[in-house]
Amino acid sequence: MSRSITLGSYLPGDSFLHRADPRFKMLLLLLFLAVLFLVKTFAGLGLLLLLLLLLMTAGRIPLRYLAGGLRPLSYIVLFTVIVYFFFTKGGLVLLRLGPLTVEQAGVTAGLFMILRLTGLVFISMLLTLSTTPLALAQAMEYFMKPLARIGFPAGEVAMVMTIALRFIPTIAEESQRLLRAQMARGADFEGGFFRRARKFAPLMVPLFIGAFRRADELAVAMEARGYRIGALRTQMREASASPADWAALLLALLLLAAVLFSGI
Numbered sequence: 001m002s003r004s005i006t007l008g009s010y011l012p013g014d015s016f017l018h019r020a021d022p023r024f025k026m027l028l029l030l031l032f033l034a035v036l037f038l039v040k041t042f043a044g045l046g047l048l049l050l051l052l053l054l055l056m057t058a059g060r061i062p063l064r065y066l067a068g069g070l071r072p073l074s075y076i077v078l079f080t081v082i083v084y085f086f087f088t089k090g091g092l093v094l095l096r097l098g099p100l101t102v103e104q105a106g107v108t109a110g111l112f113m114i115l116r117l118t119g120l121v122f123i124s125m126l127l128t129l130s131t132t133p134l135a136l137a138q139a140m141e142y143f144m145k146p147l148a149r150i151g152f153p154a155g156e157v158a159m160v161m162t163i164a165l166r167f168i169p170t171i172a173e174e175s176q177r178l179l180r181a182q183m184a185r186g187a188d189f190e191g192g193f194f195r196r197a198r199k200f201a202p203l204m205v206p207l208f209i210g211a212f213r214r215a216d217e218l219a220v221a222m223e224a225r226g227y228r229i230g231a232l233r234t235q236m237r238e239a240s241a242s243p244a245d246w247a248a249l250l251l252a253l254l255l256l257a258a259v260l261f262s263g264i
Contacts, residue, residue: 009169011129017059018130021245022139025127028252032123035256036116045115047259052122059130066122073121077114084110128165137162163218167211174210178203 012018017025032048039045056066084106091104128136140158148154182203190196 009128010132011061011065013060013130015058015060015130016244016248017055017061017126020130020248021241022131022135023142024241024245024249025131026136026139026143028249029123029127031252031256033120035260036119036123038260041262042112042115044259044262045112045119047262048256049115049119049122051255051259052119052126055126056122059126061126061129065129066125070118070121073117076117080113080117081110084113133162133166136165167214170214171207171211175203175207178206 032052036045036048039048056063085102086100086106088106088109089101089103090106091108093101093103094107095102131139137158140161141155144152144154144158187199
C-alpha cells in the first residue's frame with residue numbers, strides 16, 4: 001500500500017491502543033481536537049504533540065506511517081506559509097521582497113498553524129491505524145443512535161462514513177498503480193506543479209472508473225450478505241468497556257486538562 005496516504009488504513013496490532021474500546025477512542029479524539037484548537041501557546045501545543053508521540057509509542061505504530069500521512073499536506077503547508085508569512089503583520093521585519101514583507105508575527109502564526117495541522121493529522125491517523133473499519137462504524141452508530149428517535153438513519157450514515165474513510169487508502173493505492181503503469185510505458189511526470197497537474201489529468205478517468213467499479217462490487221457483496229437499509233441488525237461482537245478503558249479515559253482527561261491550562 002502507498003505510504004504517502006495512510007489516513008483510513010488499519011495497522012494490525014495487539015497493543016493497548018488496539019484493544020481499547022473504539023467508543024472511548026472516538027471520544028478521546030473529539031477531546032484532543034477540542035484541546036488542539038483551544039491552546040494558544042507553543043508550550044501547550046508542544047505538550048499535546050508529545051502526548052501524541054507517547055500514544056504512538058504505546059500503540060507500537062512506526063513513525064514512517066505518521067510521516068507518510070503528512071506528505072499530502074505539503075501543498076497546504078506551503079499555502080499556509082505564504083498566507084501567514086506575507087499577510088500577517090506585526091513585530092520585527094525579518095525579510096523584505098519589494099512591497100511584501102515577512103514579519104515576526106506572521107512567522108510565529110504560520111509555524112503555530114503548521115504544528116496545529118500536524119497534530120490534527122496525527123490524531124486522526126492514530127484512530128484509524130489502531131481501529132478496524134467495522135469497529136469505527138459501530139462506535140459512530142453508538143454515538144448517533146439517539147438521533148434515530150427523530151428518524152435519523154444512524155446506522156446507514158455510520159456505514160457510509162466508514163466506507164468513505166476506508167476508500168481513501170484504496171484509491172491512493174489505485175492511483176499509485178496507475179502512475180507506475182504509465183511510467184513503465186514511458187510517461188514523464190516530472191516538472192513543476194502545473195505541468196505535473198496537466199499530466200495527471202488523464203489518470204482521473206481510469207481512477208474514477210476503478211472507484212465506481214469497486215463501489216459496485218461492494219454493493220453487490222453487501223446485498224449478497226443480506227444487508228438491507230433500515231433493517232434491525234445485531235452486532236457479532238458487542239462492545240463492552242473494561243476498567244482499563246475507564247482508567248485510560250480518566251488519565252487522558254487529566255493530561256488534556258493540564259495541557260489546556262498550560263497552553264492558554
